[in-house]
Amino acid sequence: MDLETQLDPQGAWIAVQAGVAQISGLAVSYSFSVIGAVILLIGGWLVAGLIERSLFATLSRVRGFDATVSRFLSTVARYAILVMVIVMVLGQFGVQTASIIAAIGAIGLAIGLALQGTLQNIAAGLMLLFLRPFRIGESIKVGAVEGDVEEIGLFATRLRAADGTYILAPNSKLWNEPVYNTTRNRTRRNDISVGVKHGSDAGLAQKLMMELAAADSRVRDNPSPVAYLATLGDAGVTVTLRYWTSDKDFLRTKIELIERMKTRFDERDLSFSAPQPA
Structure with a gap:
């Protein structure tokens, strides 16, 4: 070829x-x-x-x-x-x-x-988003977690504690435990208990408490405040003031009422004792 x-x-x-x-x-x-x-x-x-x-x-x-x-x-x-x-x-x-x-x-x-725990957080996050036991800006307590809600994510919820601490809580924890929402209903009840020694006028203590509650515009008329003898002990009696206020005024009202009670009780020579446990 x-x-x-x-x-x-x-x-x-x-x-x-x-x-x-x-x-x-x-x-x-x-x-x-x-x-x-x-x-x-x-x-x-x-x-x-x-x-x-x-x-x-x-x-x-x-x-x-x-x-x-x-x-x-x-x-x-x-x-x-x-x-x-x-x-x-x-x-x-x-x-x-x-x-x-x-x-x-x-x-x-x-x-x-492989990521069962993560998927639990996602499922809990979806339930929290749809059922909304709390919203952004509300104050909640769930077990040891307590603070103001700043963000609700799919995996975790970000909160700010009362002392400014940053909290990132897994959604599964917030979903599997009871949620105490202190701001959802907009009003809160508070009890201030004072121990009065035997020999002092417990009725006068009740009267002074009611006068202070009536003079404070933040204390609600409905339900109306009430002062009553809560417990009786060896050292004295416990007088309790029960009242309602808005959630925003809750802490400030409590602090100022206690200060005024101390001043008024001292003026009337009412002797204090340790409040008895209920």
Whole structure:
């Protein structure tokens, strides 16, 4: 076989032309897929952002709807749309999306088993957001956790203690224990107990307490305040003033009433004793 037969220029040229045509066909085919994928990504990103803002604005106009819940639902809607867009983009390149979804499900199950505690916090966070046993700005006590709520997240809730301490409490703890919300009802009852020694006029102590309560505009008339003999002990009796006030005035009213009681009792020579336990 001579060299001319081995090279076969005409056959080689035909093979090159066929390869170029095949590559051109593939390039045209995939270029449309790439262009379509880019359009889907850009359009999906814009649509997801638009739906997130629109949904948040709509829910914010609903009376009594919590702002944190509105933000959470709008964010979930946005990411749900983005996931759908990514699946559609993969379909543009002929990827079997069913197998990808199954793989994502299996990975999600494995991650869920590994992060059971974290998922408990997420589930508790959703329940707190929807049932709203407390809202941002309210004061709560849950077990050893006590403070003003600053943020309710999916994993944890941020609070500020009365002394300014930063508290980050897991949502599962706040959901699994009784919640004492001291500001939800807007009014609070308080009892101030004073021990009066035997031989002193307990009736006078009751009268002075009622006068101080009546003179304080922060003490509510309904329910009306009452002063009564709470306990009887060896050293004396315990006289208690029970009254209602707004949650905002609770602490200041208590402090000032105690100061005034001390002054008035001293003026009338009423002798103190340790209050008896109820």
